[in-house]
Amino acid sequence: MSPLITQVLSLLTLSVLLIGFSRTATLSGPGSDxxxxxxxxxxxxxxxxxxxxxxxxxxxxxxxxxxxxxxxxxxxxxxxxxxxxxxxxxxxxxxxxxxxxxxxxxxxxxxxxxxxxxxxxxxxxxxxxxxxxxxxxxxxxxxxxxxxxxxxxxxxxPFEPSQHYTAVMAGGILYTAATSNFLGTMFDISRATGPEQGRIRTERSINWLNDPEFVSASFIQQDPTSEPLGDDDKLYFFFTEVAKEYEMYTKVKVPRVARVCKSDVGGMKTLQRRWTTFLKAQLVCEDRPSGQRYNVLTDVFTLRRDPNDPATTQFYGLFTSQWEREELAAVCVFSLSDINKVMDGPFKELKKTCENWINPEPVPRPRPGQCLNSALRAEGFESSLKLPDKVLTFTRDHPLMENSVTAAPLLLRRGVTYTKLAVTLADGGAGALLHLGTDRGEIHRVAVVGQNTTLLQEVPLFPADQPINNIVLHKGQALVGTPQSLARVAAQGCGLHPSCEVCARARGLGCTWTPTGHGGPHDGTCGPALSGPGPGDMVEEALKKCNSREGRCTPAVRELRVSLGLQLLLPCVQVSPRPCTWTHPPQRHTRQHHSHLEVTVSEESLGTYVCTCQEAGPDRGEPTSCRRAAYDLVVAGPFAGGAVATAGNRHLLAIYILCFCLGLAMGTFLLYFLSRRRPLGLRLAKRSLSSDKGRDLLGSSATPQSPGSASLLSDAFTPSEKRNGTAMTSLHSTQGNGGPHGNHSYSSNLISNSSNASSNPGNGHGEPVYSNYERNASILPADRLDGRTGERGREGGEDVDEGLGEGLGDSMRGLEEEMAKFPLYKSPAPLARCEESSI
Known part of the structure; x- marks a missing residue:
C-alpha cells in the first residue's frame, strides 16, 4: 500500500501547485508592492x-x-x-x-x-x-x-452601518443626507454643523423625501470672475426614492437630483429652519429605441472638464433596473447646465383632488427655489428670511419639477454588477475612460469616444468574494478598495494598455502602439499619438498594424467541439444599449437571452453562429453594424472533454484534479480500513448468525455498501452543480467589441451557468458595509452529470482501476469474492434508489 499512498500524495501536491499557479495567473493586476x-x-x-x-x-x-x-x-x-x-x-x-x-x-x-x-x-x-x-x-x-x-x-x-448615506463639506460646514432616528424611518438633507441658527433641514413630508436611498453629494462653487450674475454656490444630492407621482400596484423607484443653496438659512415664519431653496427633479436614463429605463441609481462620479469653469461639470451616474431579474448595469452622464435648466422650468402639481383637471397655481415672484443673486439682492432680498410667505408656501407644496433630466446610456452591460465608478479624461478631451469596479473584485476599463463605447480590459485585482466599494483618483493613479484590501493601479495615460490589441482599441483616446524593432526606447509600448484620430473608424486601421486577423468588427471564428444534446450559452458582449442579432443555421433550437444565445446542440444546429450589434455611425447618423462574436459548432463525439482540456482554464481544471485526488485518497483509505478489519468482520458475522434476534434485524438494516463507494468521482461534484441530469454550459468570454484585449482578452471555455447572489457592498456613501456572497460554477460535460442511472459510478470505477493498475483491481475483486461467501451479505436487504438532490 505504501507506493500507492505515495502516488496519491504526489497527485495531491501537483494539483495544489496547479491551483496556486492558476490563481497567480488570474490575479495579474498590480504588483505585490x-x-x-x-x-x-x-x-x-x-x-x-x-x-x-x-x-x-x-x-x-x-x-x-x-x-x-x-x-x-x-x-x-x-x-x-x-x-x-x-x-x-x-x-x-x-x-x-x-x-x-x-x-x-x-x-x-x-x-x-x-x-x-x-x-x-x-x-x-x-x-x-x-x-x-x-x-x-x-x-x-x-x-x-x-x-x-x-x-x-x-x-x-447614520445609526446603522448598512444605511445609505452621503455627506459633503462646503466652506468648513458639513452637509449630510442621512437618517435621523434610531429606527431609520426619518430622512433629512441638512446643514449639520456651523452656527446653531443656521442648521436647517428638509421638511418632514413624503412630497420632499419618500423612503430615499442616498448615493452621492457634490458642492459646486461659483467662480466670481466667470459668474456675472453673482449667483450663489449650490449643493446637489443624488438619491433613489419611491415615486409619489406614480400610482401603481407596487412601489416604483425613481432616481432624483436635489438642489439647495449654500446661503439658505430658512424662512421667517413659514419653513422656519427648513430649506427654502429645496428643489428636486427626476433623472431619466433611458434607451429610447427599446424603451428600457434604468431607474435605480447606485453611484455618481462628478467630473469637471475645465477646472476653471464650473459650468463644464458633468455627473456620471451608474444605474441598474428595478424590474430586471438578471444583473444589469448602465452608465448615463448628465450635465450641470441641463439640471439647472430643469430646475428653472415648470413645477409639478402633487395636490390630491377628485377632479380630472387641475389649474396649476401661478408661480409667485421672486421665483420659489431660486438662489440669491445680484438682482434679488438689489430688490432687497439679502437673505431667505426676507422672502414672502406666499413664496415659501409655494416652495413647501411644490418641491418636484415637472420636467426630467434625460440622457441616453453610454454603456450597458448585462450579467455584470458594477458597484463603483470613476472617470478620467483623455489628453485633449477627445474621450473619457470609465473605471468600473465590480462585486467580484475586478476593474473594467471602458473607452467612451463620442457615442461609441469599447470594452478595453477586465482586470482582476482581488478575490471574487471582495467587492470593490471605493475608487479614489490621485495623480494619475486609482486607489481601489474593498472591505478588506487596498490596491494602487494606474488610471491615466496610454501606458494602461499592455498589448497592441488593447492599445489599438484605445485609438480614439489618442493612443498608438510602437512595435518592436524600431530601436527606440518605446518599442513594444502604447503611447500618445502624435496626431489625433481622424474621421471614421480608426480602430480598424490600428488593429491591422498588430498583425492580427481580428479587427474591431471582424472577430475570428472560434471553433467549439461539442456533443449532441449539450446546451450552450454563446456570449456576445453588448457594451452599447443598441440591439444585437444572431445569424445561425435555419434548423436550430435556440433562445436569445438579451445579447447571448442559448443553443441545444443537434445535427441540424451545427454550423456558424455570428452576433452583430448596432452602434453609432461616425457622423452620428444612421447606426452601423459591428460583428462582436462568431462561433463554429463541430461535433466531437459523446464526450466534450476535449474542449474543456484545450480551453486553457487551468484554475477550474486544477479544482477537478484536486477533487479527483481527494476522492481517490478517501477510497484508498476505505479499502485499507476494510482490509484491516476483515477478521473482525468475520467474527462479528458468525456471532450475528448464531443469534435469532440478530437475524430478525437484518431485513431492516442498511446495505453494507458505502454511499460514497459507488464512484470515487462522485464526491467531486456538489448537488448544486447538477440540474436534472443535464449540464447547462456556456462559452464565457471577456471580449469587448468582438476582439481581444491584452492578457485578459478571451477565455473560450465551456462552463456551466453560474447563479450569483450578492448584496451591495458597503462604501460608506450609500452601500452596506458587510454582506454575504454565493457563487457556483462548474465544468462538466452533459453525459457525466446524470446521477440516477448509475453510469457515472461505473465509468468512474473503471477510470480508477486503470489509473491504479491491476493490483488494486485484483485486490478489490478478491475482497468482494471473500465477503460474498459470508451469509451476512446474502440477506435480502432492499437497496434504496439513488435520487439526485433537487437543491
Missing part, C-alpha cells in the same frame, strides 16, 4: 469610506472600530491604525435594544477635512452616532481626561 492585503492592517477590516489628503498623499480609511492611515507615496510603510472602539457598557445597551453583536460596533462612516488641520470623524458607535476630531499630522484622536473627545453625531452619521 501595490497591494495591501488583510494581513497588513492588524486585523482591521470593514473599510467603508475613503478620504484622501491630496497635499500629503495620505489616505484615511474608515473601518470597524478604527481609522487606518496609508501613505500612498510609499505603500511599503506600515499603515497607521487609530483605534476608536465602543465601551462594553455601550455594547450591552445596544444589544438590549434588540441589535446584534455585529451591529453594536463603531463603523466609521464619515471622514471630512476641516480647515484647522483636523479631520472630522463620525461613526455609528453602537447605534448611538458620535463624532470626534483626528489630527492630520499627529494621527491621533483628540482626548479630554484620557477619554476621546466626542460630540453627538445624530443627523451627521
Amino acid at each position: 501595490d497591494m495591501l492585503g488583510p494581513d497588513r492592517f492588524e486585523g482591521v477590516a470593514n473599510f467603508s469610506t475613503f478620504l484622501l489628503d491630496s497635499v500629503s498623499g495620505m489616505l484615511f480609511m474608515g473601518a470597524k472600530d478604527a481609522i487606518v492611515a496609508v501613505d500612498t507615496n510609499d505603500l511599503s510603510r506600515a499603515p497607521a491604525v487609530i483605534r476608536w472602539d465602543v465601551p462594553e457598557d455601550r455594547r450591552k445597551s445596544c444589544k438590549a435594544k434588540g441589535k446584534t453583536e455585529v451591529d453594536c460596533n463603531n463603523y466609521i462612516r464619515l471622514l471630512e477635512i476641516l480647515d484647522d488641520d483636523r479631520i472630522y470623524v463620525c461613526g455609528t458607535y453602537a447605534f448611538d452616532p458620535q463624532c470626534a476630531f483626528l489630527g492630520r499630522t499627529s494621527l491621533s484622536l483628540e482626548r479630554e481626561e484620557q477619554e476621546v473627545r466626542m460630540e453627538t453625531g445624530k443627523g451627521k452619521c
Whole structure:
C-alpha cells in the first residue's frame, strides 16, 4: 500500500501547485508592492469610506472600530491604525435594544477635512452616532481626561452601518443626507454643523423625501470672475426614492437630483429652519429605441472638464433596473447646465383632488427655489428670511419639477454588477475612460469616444468574494478598495494598455502602439499619438498594424467541439444599449437571452453562429453594424472533454484534479480500513448468525455498501452543480467589441451557468458595509452529470482501476469474492434508489 499512498500524495501536491499557479495567473493586476492585503492592517477590516489628503498623499480609511492611515507615496510603510472602539457598557445597551453583536460596533462612516488641520470623524458607535476630531499630522484622536473627545453625531452619521448615506463639506460646514432616528424611518438633507441658527433641514413630508436611498453629494462653487450674475454656490444630492407621482400596484423607484443653496438659512415664519431653496427633479436614463429605463441609481462620479469653469461639470451616474431579474448595469452622464435648466422650468402639481383637471397655481415672484443673486439682492432680498410667505408656501407644496433630466446610456452591460465608478479624461478631451469596479473584485476599463463605447480590459485585482466599494483618483493613479484590501493601479495615460490589441482599441483616446524593432526606447509600448484620430473608424486601421486577423468588427471564428444534446450559452458582449442579432443555421433550437444565445446542440444546429450589434455611425447618423462574436459548432463525439482540456482554464481544471485526488485518497483509505478489519468482520458475522434476534434485524438494516463507494468521482461534484441530469454550459468570454484585449482578452471555455447572489457592498456613501456572497460554477460535460442511472459510478470505477493498475483491481475483486461467501451479505436487504438532490 505504501507506493500507492505515495502516488496519491504526489497527485495531491501537483494539483495544489496547479491551483496556486492558476490563481497567480488570474490575479495579474498590480504588483505585490501595490497591494495591501488583510494581513497588513492588524486585523482591521470593514473599510467603508475613503478620504484622501491630496497635499500629503495620505489616505484615511474608515473601518470597524478604527481609522487606518496609508501613505500612498510609499505603500511599503506600515499603515497607521487609530483605534476608536465602543465601551462594553455601550455594547450591552445596544444589544438590549434588540441589535446584534455585529451591529453594536463603531463603523466609521464619515471622514471630512476641516480647515484647522483636523479631520472630522463620525461613526455609528453602537447605534448611538458620535463624532470626534483626528489630527492630520499627529494621527491621533483628540482626548479630554484620557477619554476621546466626542460630540453627538445624530443627523451627521447614520445609526446603522448598512444605511445609505452621503455627506459633503462646503466652506468648513458639513452637509449630510442621512437618517435621523434610531429606527431609520426619518430622512433629512441638512446643514449639520456651523452656527446653531443656521442648521436647517428638509421638511418632514413624503412630497420632499419618500423612503430615499442616498448615493452621492457634490458642492459646486461659483467662480466670481466667470459668474456675472453673482449667483450663489449650490449643493446637489443624488438619491433613489419611491415615486409619489406614480400610482401603481407596487412601489416604483425613481432616481432624483436635489438642489439647495449654500446661503439658505430658512424662512421667517413659514419653513422656519427648513430649506427654502429645496428643489428636486427626476433623472431619466433611458434607451429610447427599446424603451428600457434604468431607474435605480447606485453611484455618481462628478467630473469637471475645465477646472476653471464650473459650468463644464458633468455627473456620471451608474444605474441598474428595478424590474430586471438578471444583473444589469448602465452608465448615463448628465450635465450641470441641463439640471439647472430643469430646475428653472415648470413645477409639478402633487395636490390630491377628485377632479380630472387641475389649474396649476401661478408661480409667485421672486421665483420659489431660486438662489440669491445680484438682482434679488438689489430688490432687497439679502437673505431667505426676507422672502414672502406666499413664496415659501409655494416652495413647501411644490418641491418636484415637472420636467426630467434625460440622457441616453453610454454603456450597458448585462450579467455584470458594477458597484463603483470613476472617470478620467483623455489628453485633449477627445474621450473619457470609465473605471468600473465590480462585486467580484475586478476593474473594467471602458473607452467612451463620442457615442461609441469599447470594452478595453477586465482586470482582476482581488478575490471574487471582495467587492470593490471605493475608487479614489490621485495623480494619475486609482486607489481601489474593498472591505478588506487596498490596491494602487494606474488610471491615466496610454501606458494602461499592455498589448497592441488593447492599445489599438484605445485609438480614439489618442493612443498608438510602437512595435518592436524600431530601436527606440518605446518599442513594444502604447503611447500618445502624435496626431489625433481622424474621421471614421480608426480602430480598424490600428488593429491591422498588430498583425492580427481580428479587427474591431471582424472577430475570428472560434471553433467549439461539442456533443449532441449539450446546451450552450454563446456570449456576445453588448457594451452599447443598441440591439444585437444572431445569424445561425435555419434548423436550430435556440433562445436569445438579451445579447447571448442559448443553443441545444443537434445535427441540424451545427454550423456558424455570428452576433452583430448596432452602434453609432461616425457622423452620428444612421447606426452601423459591428460583428462582436462568431462561433463554429463541430461535433466531437459523446464526450466534450476535449474542449474543456484545450480551453486553457487551468484554475477550474486544477479544482477537478484536486477533487479527483481527494476522492481517490478517501477510497484508498476505505479499502485499507476494510482490509484491516476483515477478521473482525468475520467474527462479528458468525456471532450475528448464531443469534435469532440478530437475524430478525437484518431485513431492516442498511446495505453494507458505502454511499460514497459507488464512484470515487462522485464526491467531486456538489448537488448544486447538477440540474436534472443535464449540464447547462456556456462559452464565457471577456471580449469587448468582438476582439481581444491584452492578457485578459478571451477565455473560450465551456462552463456551466453560474447563479450569483450578492448584496451591495458597503462604501460608506450609500452601500452596506458587510454582506454575504454565493457563487457556483462548474465544468462538466452533459453525459457525466446524470446521477440516477448509475453510469457515472461505473465509468468512474473503471477510470480508477486503470489509473491504479491491476493490483488494486485484483485486490478489490478478491475482497468482494471473500465477503460474498459470508451469509451476512446474502440477506435480502432492499437497496434504496439513488435520487439526485433537487437543491
